[in-house]
Amino acid sequence: MLLKKLGWWDELSEEEKKEAEGKNWKTDPSGGIIRVAMKNHGCHPFGNAKARAVVWNFPDGVPQHREPLFSPRPDMIEKYPTHDDVKTMWRLPTMFKSVQQKNKDVSKQFPLVLTSGRLVEYEGGGEETRSNPWLAELQQENFIEINPRAANDRGVRNGEYVWVSTPSGARIKVKALVTERVDSGTCFIPFHFSGWWQGQDMLAFYPEGAAPIVRGEAVNTATTYGYDRVTMMQETKTTLCQVAKA
């Protein structure tokens, strides 16, 4: 019983003690343990993202928030700027701050946050699924999830084709799925599809018999510049975008 070891036990009320006996933070139904730990002693409610060590050879010894290169919040860029440009990162010049500064007001043109992700019907990256009729049948077209409010502002109806453009200059043609799964400032596109390039079906360019059964626009055609400062993992998960009726 950690609370007793810490000498905090008597800060619980009598009723709380009754319910909290033999329980811990997660299982105490009275909520008393949480109250004492957080309110009286300032403990953090979750430990997953807690820095447990100082990594002296990382640019941020302890993780701290930095705004993405393409941010919808210019004020946050001022407050939490990204890293300085690096002349040679794994032998390659890699830009951070210069890209961020240059695109500080990019959200005027591209006001929606675009995030990409996985569909549960798809296995792995998508190639295994696109070529397998039993799975491909379940998701036959790429789509963008867009909030009813954002869709309405743009005159977009459910099931219509839209153009999604991003600061990279690319634009992709996908179907609109108007849903409250996303909020009015966010859009979502699954990343499993390929075979279209900026609105064009590339079927004719596949060697005979090699084309996937279902084809669609790959979201990574439109994602923007950006790399992790340590691992150099590319930023293909999130960027900004604008949606327009096709």
Added chain:
Amino acid sequence: MARMKFLCDAERCIECNGCVTACKQEHEVPWGVNRRRVVTINDGVPGEKSISVACMHCSDAPCMAVCPVDCFYRTEDGVVLHDKDLCIGCGYCFYACPFGAPQFPQAGAFGLRGKMDKCTFCAGGPEKDRSEEEFKKYGRNRLSEGKLPACAEMCSTKALLGGDGDVVADIYRERVLKRGKGSEVWGWGTAYGQGKPAAAPAGAKS
């Protein structure tokens, strides 16, 4: 003898379509024919629920009642099956079925549909068990191999239960008692409103 039943626990279904894929793969069902599908209501809003739907192998099956050539029959396990050699593809069963189970492989001139295809509870058809002919027409006969339907066996959250109705009911009852909710998805209240079951027409079964 067991009475075979499907039950999909809407509190557990995560809309992964694993059952759909399992079915397609097991029976080599062609593109466009869906013996099983997952239906989601209130998609993207709080209270979203999904259930997996296929032929429910009704006790009093409407398809069986309307079929003009009487191609349906019920096995001693309570599984509703049909004979594709008798089926004339008229589509009456499609209109009669409340679950949209009957599927037709074609759409052609003069309303040509082809032979009806539906979930067999993995019990094949009238042909000899596990014969080549049976597989071609109806898919694998897992029941005769002592196995349960592929969709239910494959379900990752064990939302979809298939098998002896008594066992399925026991599992479901235990779940509902433990979590204290979820049974309201099924039953009289859901089908006919929250009125008293006593208002049922005379002779109706629960």
